[in-house]
Amino acid sequence: MPSLGRLHLITDTRPGRDPLAVLRAALPLARAELVVQVRVTDDATDREAYELAREVVARCRPYGATCLVNDRLHVALAVAAAGGHVGADDLPVPAARRVLGPTAVLGATAREPGTAVAAVAAGASYLGVGPCHATDTKSGLPDPIGPAGVRAVAAAVPVPVIAIGGVTAASVPALRAAGAYGVAVVGALSGAADPAATTAALLRALAC
Ligand SMILES: Cc1ncc(COP(=O)(O)OP(=O)(O)O)c(N)n1
Ligand SMILES: Cc1nc(C(=O)O)sc1CCOP(=O)(O)O
Numbered sequence: 145m146p147s148l149g150r151l152h153l154i155t156d157t158r159p160g161r162d163p164l165a166v167l168r169a170a171l172p173l174a175r176a177e178l179v180v181q182v183r184v185t186d187d188a189t190d191r192e193a194y195e196l197a198r199e200v201v202a203r204c205r206p207y208g209a210t211c212l213v214n215d216r217l218h219v220a221l222a223v224a225a226a227g228g229h230v231g232a233d234d235l236p237v238p239a240a241r242r243v244l245g246p247t248a249v250l251g252a253t254a255r256e257p258g259t260a261v262a263a264v265a266a267g268a269s270y271l272g273v274g275p276c277h278a279t280d281t282k283s284g285l286p287d288p289i290g291p292a293g294v295r296a297v298a299a300a301v302p303v304p305v306i307a308i309g310g311v312t313a314a315s316v317p318a319l320r321a322a323g324a325y326g327v328a329v330v331g332a333l334s335g336a337a338d339p340a341a342t343t344a345a346l347l348r349a350l351a352c
């Protein structure tokens with residue numbers, strides 16, 4: 145399995161956002177370092193998720209970037225994405241692994257070491273760990289765990305930890321120092337005035 149990219153761009157399909165424009169800006173800079181997670185709003189249809197994921201897979205391919213699909217693993221399979229990401233309300237990790245097969249990339253959300261260890265034992269190949277910082281992008285999240293929370297999880301598992309939640313280029317150094325392999329962002333890129341410049345800043349921070 146090729147090594148996982150360190151910059152995870154999660155698509156923002158909320159009204160007024162343009163996920164493909166952000167992707168166009170990020171891809172030529174981040175190339176194989178980019179993992180694009182196709183995440184649609186809960187009210188999106190499977191057809192909408194499929195069309196977006198198909199487009200993302202096609203755009204990622206020439207750059208060697210990776211496309212994953214959030215939650216909807218049948219969509220991941222249908223578009224031949226590299227894998228998917230599941231959390232507490234989605235298919236359990238063992239079931240997700242069965243659906244995706246043994247070689248797919250499978251991410252699981254873990255907020256503390258116990259869940260993290262269980263997710264890895266059940267077949268997760270990386271963990272999304274957060275929320276690291278406060279964020280308006282998703283409601284109903286628990287309190288931020290900060291770099292200390294990331295450190296606790298990263299110390300407990302042998303797989304890459306991807307820090308998520310309110311991540312910006314400025315917060316990357318502390319998260320990396322805490323053991324994060326990479327970061328996942330929504331708002332830092334989808335709300336950026338200059339997504340290319342922000343991608344470059346995130347990549348610089350991740351390279352240190
Ligand atoms: C990299 C990464 N980490 C965590 C999540 C959150 O997944 P989940 O808890 O299933 O919540 P939703 O994204 O489905 O709302 C993620 N998507 N990616
Ligand atoms: C989708 C999601 N899941 C999170 C978790 O902690 O599980 S935080 C989050 C939103 C991340 O968006 P932003 O980069 O704009 O803060």
Ligand SMILES: [Mg+2]
Binds near residue numbers: 215229232233234
């Ligand atoms: Mg989910």
